[in-house]
Each structure stands twice: as structure tokens, then as C-alpha cells.
Amino acid sequence: MDTMKILFSGVGGQGTLLASRLMGEAAMAAGMDVRVSEVHGMAQRGGVVESTVMLGGLKSPIISTGEADMLVSFEPLETIRALNRCSRNTSIVTNIRPITPITVKLGQAEYPDVDQWIAFIKSNYRRVCAVDADELARQAGTAKAVNVVLLGVLIGLGELPVTAQMMKETIRGKVKPKFVDANLNAFELGISSVSC
Amino acid sequence: MHPLLSKETGQNRLLLGNEAIVRGAIEAGAAVAAAYPGTPSSEIANNLFFISLEGDWPLYFEFSTNEKVAMEVAASAAAAGVRSLTCMKHVGMNVASDVLMTLAYVGVKAGMVIVTADDPYMHSSQNEQDNRAYSRFAGLPMLEPSSPGEARDMTIRAFEISESLELPVIIRTTTRTSHVRGPVKLGPLPEEVKRKGRFEKDMRRWVPVPAVARIRHKVLLEKDEKAQGLAEDSPFNSVKGHGTVGIVASGVSVCYVEDALSELDVKDRVRFLKLGFTFPYPVALLKDFIGKVERVLVVEELEPFLEDEIKILCKDMGRDIQVLGKSSGHFSRMYEFDPLMVKKAVSDLLGTAFVEPEMPDLSSLPPLPMRPPSLCKGCPHRETYNAVKKALRELGEEDVAVYPTDIGCYTLGLLPPIQMADYLLCMGSSVGSSSGFSVATDQRIVSFIGDSTFFHSGLSSLASAFHNEHKFCLVVLDNSTTAMTGHQPNPGIEIRPPGYDRPRIPIENAVKGLGIRNVRKVNPYKKKETVAIFKDVLSRDELSVVIAEAPCILYYKKFGGRK
Structure with missing residues (x-):
């Protein structure tokens, strides 16, 4: 298969690491070589959290300027920040x-205009799927499932050699039993929200 | 049963590099391990801790109070014939280096592995020292994994090498090898683990008084010659491809080179020497390689550890070839590498065209708001900082106070709106540096240290401060855990993980035991009371210790209510 470099970006506490890990587990279960890189330590205290999933025999754990094949971003400011990798x-x-950064709350910086930038992104990149993942997660039964909603959208794009079935198996096997149903709902809602 | 004790031999698991090291150590029969946590090494110790806590595998593990103690625990266990491991972040090796340098002389009986996890780019560290230097400094063999699979394999092999040479072996990772997940094929768990050994006395070996040390230094150099032989033949060192253009890489740089060669489609035009057993330098292998290439690019993060050696060997061989890397400006001695950087260097080496990805014009992007890491909502440290600030303000000293700080979550007190962190060197430095400031200035000194850091290296500094009559206020931010690295226990903790029943040392007792009279305890959530106590303490001109006791809110959620 071709190689695939997937960048996950979000804010500490949003579950980006679990999303990239589930993606990696599903890819491995499908027999692919995979590398997943994670950020631990100080960077997790409310800061930007990035992880990557590299498929198809790639060895490098990180993604350079302009080299991401797919970006999965959990927050619009972080989407804009990650554009230099796209x-x-x-x-x-x-x-x-949006999740308002402390610097904006303290009046030291201005949060960019989300609608304007989503429009910019839609007109400048090959394929863009913008969803209200928080709302979909809430509908699925748990506000925490933003990460799995976005995994649903990612798989729903149909660009990866991992099927929805494989990902659901992985969710069943890796998510705590009492959260499995809500997460499967969230995943389905993510898939069905793909309209791009 | 802990997932790293899985008996599903032959199955792949998606493990972190750090988890793969743990699995390797378990498969190799390591039975004693000790560590002080530190990013990016912490998951090694955490997994060993929980395996030992669950109690269904014959492993002794302890969080020692610092890296020096941890290395001593592991060293003596290995001297007694029990396989052992210690792990630490790169700067932890500085703390343990006093042990390391002489441990190399006396050696071990059973295998001993020392893991150092370096942090190029300083994702979570105060410097980016290259700990490969320690391997050469101490004369100890070193392996550098480039993937989780290799991390497991190398750990197992490191125990064997260590045992055959009777020398500890260093495994050196970096953030990008410790914190990357990849498939790891599980090997069989040992049928039997040697959990107890017997220490055989030998005063001509284990007690390095000068006469003994002189003998042991010679022994070490002889062992290093044998180790070099092992490096020459190691399967972790290999040459791929052919031609007169060479590339040499180790660690995560191997990954960047491999991807660059594939993506540029130039595998058949390059002779690539991948090194995993990097010290002692495999001199014969390197010389053979140097003899076959006209130009060589050395790809390694941080210091020119391999590059300098290759230059020396070229000189020895009278071989005038281009050695490219740091000195040629292809790579920096600072920060970590990324795939594009390496791809550009490789295409430059080969003179091949390189097409940059086409990016939309982002020049109209506004400056984006930063997300600096910050203390959690409800964190008790914030309350303590605010109380100190208020007390000083009421005493009219807010603007003249100096705040030496230390290493932990509370270092984030650096940032606005708190801004109460003025000076930091290393673990425990708050206390020693306060001593210096108190004799060199007339400023008010209020310094901050966490509970785990206090036991790590604050205690002996505080003894020194009291004995030498230094005058400052030390605030111990006692949140009952080692929070920043993932909630590891320390001797002072009141709230405990289930099953953890080792004796407690209240910090108050330790401080009073030193003879310090002005010792107070506060609950930082009781704001008025806390401010009043700080005002009282800070209006006196003598050494004082205020212990601000309130558990880390995240830790409390995990284990609260269990005392």
C-alpha cells in the first residue's frame, strides 16, 4: 500500500492520544506496519497535544512542514496552527x-475568526470536513467521545485502508466496557456526518 | 494480570518504546529494578511499579528517592547475582554519575541495564545534553534503539552482554524512541526468574580503595576491548546498499534516513551504515565502511558523537574523504531532527532534485494565540502562590522578593499571572540557590520545592542551609505525589495507590528533625489563615519552612480516600 502520514492535533484532555492509539491498533490488526508517536509530560498540561499515525512502512515518528497526508484536528485554532504541516x-x-486559550482569556491574544478560516481552509485544501464534534459526542451519549467522533469522520472519508468494521472491533477491544456503546454511537455519528 | 506480562508469545503488541524496554527486561528475567521518574523515561518505571505492585510476577521494584540511590540499588542487586535495571531521564544520569563512573570499575555479576532517556529539543527538560557522552566517559557499552521492536530486542541482548562482560550496559533512547508506538513481537516469558542471589565478598574487587581501583581501571579497559569485539559483530549494526556515497545514522535518525531513501527512491545509490551498538565504537566496521566511500553524511541528533570518531578514523587511515554532518552545516547540534531536514540533506548529498510539497499561501495568517501549559483548574499550588504573594504585598515586599524555584508542576508558576519563579538549575536547586542568594544579597528569598523533589535532593541541601545559618523561607508544595511525571509515590505521601504500604516520612518530621525551629503547616485552600501564617513567617529574619499540604487534584481523583 501507499504510505500515509496522519497528524492528530488538539488540546490536552481532548483524547487525541487515545484517538491516534485506536487508529494505530486498528491498522496493526489489519496487518499493516504502523508507528504512532505521542506527546507526554509537561506538554500535556493544557497545552497543544499532537500525535501522529504513520502507515505503510514509514519509520519516522513525526511529520514535517507540508508533509501530512491527513490532518485530524480537535479544535479550530489548532487546525489553523497545524496548516504549516499540510x-x-x-x-x-x-x-x-473552539477551546479558548488562557492567553486569550487574559487578553494577551486574539482568537482567530473561525468561520473565516474554515472558509479559507475549504477553498485551499483538497478535501475538508468540518463538524461540530462536541455536539455529535453529546448526541452519542458522552461529551468525552469527541475523539471517537472525529475517528468516525476520518474513517468515513474512505481514504484509509482501515474499514469501519475494523475500527469498531478495535473500539470494542480497547475502550473500557462501560463506554463501548457510547463510543460506537459516536463513531457512527462521525461516519454519517461526512459530507465533503 | 499486567498487559506487559502477556503469555501470547509470537503475537504483536502496539507498544511504546518504553513499554518495549519493560517487556524486554521481563523476558530477560530482570528481578530488581529501581528508578526516579522523569520524562521521557517515566513509563518504564511506571510499568515496572505496577507489575511489582500486582504481585503475580517475581519482580522487586522501588521508586528510590533519586537516580543515584536507584542506580546503587540496581548495582548491588546485580553484584549479588540478580539481574537488575534502572532508568532515568538524561539529567537524572548526572545525579547518578557518581555511581556510574566507579560502578564501571567494580562491574556486576548478573546483567544490569541502565536506561537513559534523552530529550533533544527539551520537550520536558531544562537542557538537551547528549548522554552518549556518558557511555564514553564511563567506558560502558551502549545500545541505541530506533524502534519499539528494537527496544525490546536490545534490552534482552543488553542483559546478555552485561553478564558476559560483568559490566552494566547503557540503553540510550530519546523522546522520539521512548514515546513512539510500534508493533513488538512478544517473546516467551522465562520459566524461572532468579529473584535472590548471594553476594560473594571480594575486597580486591568491590571496594575500590586506590590500590584496588588501579587494578579495576585496567580490568575495565580490557573489558572495553571485548565489548568492541561484540559491537563489531552485532546484528544491531548493519550495512545496506552499495556505492561510494555513504550515510551513517543511529537512534531515531535511522528512521528519518530510511524514509528519506524510500521517498527519494535512492536506496540503490547509497551505502547506509545503521548503528545500534554505538559504543565501544565498532572501529573495524567503521574503517571498512570508510574505505569504501568517498563521501559520508553522518546523521545523529545533538553532539557529533559518531562524526568526530569517523574523522579520527579517516585520519588514522590516511583517508581524505568528505565527512558531512554537523561541521559541514548540514545539521545542527541543537534540537531534534525531522524527516524533511534529513531528506534535504540526503538529496543534497546525492545531488538529486527534491520537490517541496505545494502549500497554500499562509502569509495572511494572524499571530496565533499560544497555549502555554498551565496549572490545572483547582490546583493547590496556585492557592499557595497567591497566599505568598498577598503576604508579601501586605508586608510591602512583593517587589523585592526573589523566588528560587524547583522542578515539578509548580515550575509553571513562572508564567503570568503568577510569575513567581526566578531561578532554577536542577532538581533540588531551590534550597542550595536560596542559600547563595541569602548571603550574596539583602533581598527577601522565598523558594519553592515539591514533596518528591524535597526527598530527591532538597533534604541534604536544607541540612546545609540550617547548619550554615542561611536566611530564607522554603515553601514545600506537598501535594502527596510526584505529579508532573504521572503520580509516582515518594516517601512523604499520605494518599496511596492500592497495595502500596511502605512506611511514610512526614516532611514536617524530617524538617524538624534537622533542628529547624520555624516550621509551619498550612492548608492553602484556607486562604486567610495561610496568608496570616506566611506574614508571620516572612516578618522574621531566619530560616523557615512552610509546608503547604493539599493533594494534587488529579491524583486525589485517582486514589483519594485511601490512606
Whole structure:
């Protein structure tokens, strides 16, 4: 298969690491070589959290300028921040629900205009899917499932060699039993929200 | 049953590099391990801790009070014939280096592995020292994994090498090898683990008084010659491809080179020497390689550890070839590498065209708000900082106070709106540096240290401060855990993980035991009371210790209510 570099970006506490790990587990279960990189330590205290999933025999754990094939972003500001890793060819999945950074709360910086930038992204990148993942997660029964909603959108794009069935198996096997149903709902809602 | 004790031999697991090291150590029959946590090494110790806590595998593990103690625990266990492991972040090796340098002389009986996890780019560290230097400094063999699979394999092999040479072996990872997940094929767990050994006395070996040390230094150099032989033949060192253009890489740089060669489609034009057993330098292998290439690019993060050696060997061989890397400006001695950087260097080496990805014009992007890491909502440290600030303000000293700080979550007190962190060197430095400031200035000194850091290296500094009559206020931010690295226990903790029943040392007792009279305890959530106590303490001109006791809110959620 071709190689695939997937960048996950979000804010500490949003479950980006679990999303990239589930993606990696599903890919491995499907017999693919996979590398997943994670950020631990100080970076997790409310800061930007990035992880990557590299498929198809890639060895490098990180993604350079312009080299992401897919971006899965959990927060619109982080989507904009991650654009330097995207090329025109990148497929972008983004949540549209902002999380206000402390620097904005303290009046030291201004949060960019989300609608304007989503429009910019839609007109400049190959394929863009912008969803309200927080709302979908809430509908699925748990606000925490933003990460699995976005995984649903990612798989729903149909660009990865991992099927919805494989991902559901992985969710069943890796998510705590009492959260499995809500997460499967969230995953389905993610898939069905793909309209790009 | 802990997932890393899985008996599903032959199955793949998606493990972190750090988890793969643990699995390797378990498969190799390691029975004693000790560590002080530190990113990016912490998951090694955490997994060993929980395996030992669950109690269904014959492993002794302890969180020692610092890396030096941990290395001593592991060293003596290995001297007694029990396989052992210690792990630490790169700067932890500085703390343990006093042990390391002489441990190399006396050696071990059973295998001993020392893991150092370096942090190029300083994702979670105060410097980015290259700990490969320690391997050469101490004369100890070193393996550098490039993937989780290799991390497991190398750990197992490291125990064998260690035992055959009777020397500890260093495994050196970096953030990008410790914190990357990849498939790891599980090997069989040992039928039997040697949990107890017997220490055989030998004063001509284990007690390095000068006469003994002189003998042991010679022994070490002889062992290093044998170790070099092992490096020459190691399957972790290999040459792929052919031609007169060479590339040498180790660690995560191997990954970047492999991807660059595939993506540029130039595998058949390059002779690539991948090194995993990097010290002692495999001199014969390197010389053979140097003899076959006209130009060589050395790809390694941080210091020119391999590059300098290759230059020395070229000189020895009278071989005038281009050695490219740091000195040629292809790579920096700072920060970590990324795939594009390496791809550009490789295409430059080969003179091949390289097409940059086409990116939309992002020049109209506004400056984006940063998300600096911050203390959690409800964190008790914030309350303590605010109380100190208020007390000083009421005493009219807010603007003249100096705040030496230390290493932990509370270092984030650096940032606005708190901004109460003025000076930091290393673990425990709050206390020693306060001593210096108190004699060199007339400023008010209020310094901050966490509970785990206090036991790590604050205690002996505080003894020194009291004995030498230094005048400052030390605030111990006692949140009952080692929070920043993932909630590891320390001797002072009141709230405990289930099953953890080792004796407690209240910090108050330790401080009073030193003879310090002005010792107070506060609950930082009781704001008025806390401010009043700080005002009282800070209006006196003598050494004082205020212990701000309130558990880390995240830790309390995990284990609260269990005392």
C-alpha cells in the first residue's frame, strides 16, 4: 500500500492520544506496519497535544512542514496552527468548536475568526470536513467521545485502508466496557456526518 | 494480570518504546529494578511499579528517592547475582554519575541495564545534553534503539552482554524512541526468574580503595576491548546498499534516513551504515565502511558523537574523504531532527532534485494565540502562590522578593499571572540557590520545592542551609505525589495507590528533625489563615519552612480516600 502520514492535533484532555492509539491498533490488526508517536509530560498540561499515525512502512515518528497526508484536528485554532504541516493535497478533518486559550482569556491574544478560516481552509485544501464534534459526542451519549467522533469522520472519508468494521472491533477491544456503546454511537455519528 | 506480562508469545503488541524496554527486561528475567521518574523515561518505571505492585510476577521494584540511590540499588542487586535495571531521564544520569563512573570499575555479576532517556529539543527538560557522552566517559557499552521492536530486542541482548562482560550496559533512547508506538513481537516469558542471589565478598574487587581501583581501571579497559569485539559483530549494526556515497545514522535518525531513501527512491545509490551498538565504537566496521566511500553524511541528533570518531578514523587511515554532518552545516547540534531536514540533506548529498510539497499561501495568517501549559483548574499550588504573594504585598515586599524555584508542576508558576519563579538549575536547586542568594544579597528569598523533589535532593541541601545559618523561607508544595511525571509515590505521601504500604516520612518530621525551629503547616485552600501564617513567617529574619499540604487534584481523583 501507499504510505500515509496522519497528524492528530488538539488540546490536552481532548483524547487525541487515545484517538491516534485506536487508529494505530486498528491498522496493526489489519496487518499493516504502523508507528504512532505521542506527546507526554509537561506538554500535556493544557497545552497543544499532537500525535501522529504513520502507515505503510514509514519509520519516522513525526511529520514535517507540508508533509501530512491527513490532518485530524480537535479544535479550530489548532487546525489553523497545524496548516504549516499540510499541503494543498492534505485531507483535513476538523472540529469547529473552539477551546479558548488562557492567553486569550487574559487578553494577551486574539482568537482567530473561525468561520473565516474554515472558509479559507475549504477553498485551499483538497478535501475538508468540518463538524461540530462536541455536539455529535453529546448526541452519542458522552461529551468525552469527541475523539471517537472525529475517528468516525476520518474513517468515513474512505481514504484509509482501515474499514469501519475494523475500527469498531478495535473500539470494542480497547475502550473500557462501560463506554463501548457510547463510543460506537459516536463513531457512527462521525461516519454519517461526512459530507465533503 | 499486567498487559506487559502477556503469555501470547509470537503475537504483536502496539507498544511504546518504553513499554518495549519493560517487556524486554521481563523476558530477560530482570528481578530488581529501581528508578526516579522523569520524562521521557517515566513509563518504564511506571510499568515496572505496577507489575511489582500486582504481585503475580517475581519482580522487586522501588521508586528510590533519586537516580543515584536507584542506580546503587540496581548495582548491588546485580553484584549479588540478580539481574537488575534502572532508568532515568538524561539529567537524572548526572545525579547518578557518581555511581556510574566507579560502578564501571567494580562491574556486576548478573546483567544490569541502565536506561537513559534523552530529550533533544527539551520537550520536558531544562537542557538537551547528549548522554552518549556518558557511555564514553564511563567506558560502558551502549545500545541505541530506533524502534519499539528494537527496544525490546536490545534490552534482552543488553542483559546478555552485561553478564558476559560483568559490566552494566547503557540503553540510550530519546523522546522520539521512548514515546513512539510500534508493533513488538512478544517473546516467551522465562520459566524461572532468579529473584535472590548471594553476594560473594571480594575486597580486591568491590571496594575500590586506590590500590584496588588501579587494578579495576585496567580490568575495565580490557573489558572495553571485548565489548568492541561484540559491537563489531552485532546484528544491531548493519550495512545496506552499495556505492561510494555513504550515510551513517543511529537512534531515531535511522528512521528519518530510511524514509528519506524510500521517498527519494535512492536506496540503490547509497551505502547506509545503521548503528545500534554505538559504543565501544565498532572501529573495524567503521574503517571498512570508510574505505569504501568517498563521501559520508553522518546523521545523529545533538553532539557529533559518531562524526568526530569517523574523522579520527579517516585520519588514522590516511583517508581524505568528505565527512558531512554537523561541521559541514548540514545539521545542527541543537534540537531534534525531522524527516524533511534529513531528506534535504540526503538529496543534497546525492545531488538529486527534491520537490517541496505545494502549500497554500499562509502569509495572511494572524499571530496565533499560544497555549502555554498551565496549572490545572483547582490546583493547590496556585492557592499557595497567591497566599505568598498577598503576604508579601501586605508586608510591602512583593517587589523585592526573589523566588528560587524547583522542578515539578509548580515550575509553571513562572508564567503570568503568577510569575513567581526566578531561578532554577536542577532538581533540588531551590534550597542550595536560596542559600547563595541569602548571603550574596539583602533581598527577601522565598523558594519553592515539591514533596518528591524535597526527598530527591532538597533534604541534604536544607541540612546545609540550617547548619550554615542561611536566611530564607522554603515553601514545600506537598501535594502527596510526584505529579508532573504521572503520580509516582515518594516517601512523604499520605494518599496511596492500592497495595502500596511502605512506611511514610512526614516532611514536617524530617524538617524538624534537622533542628529547624520555624516550621509551619498550612492548608492553602484556607486562604486567610495561610496568608496570616506566611506574614508571620516572612516578618522574621531566619530560616523557615512552610509546608503547604493539599493533594494534587488529579491524583486525589485517582486514589483519594485511601490512606
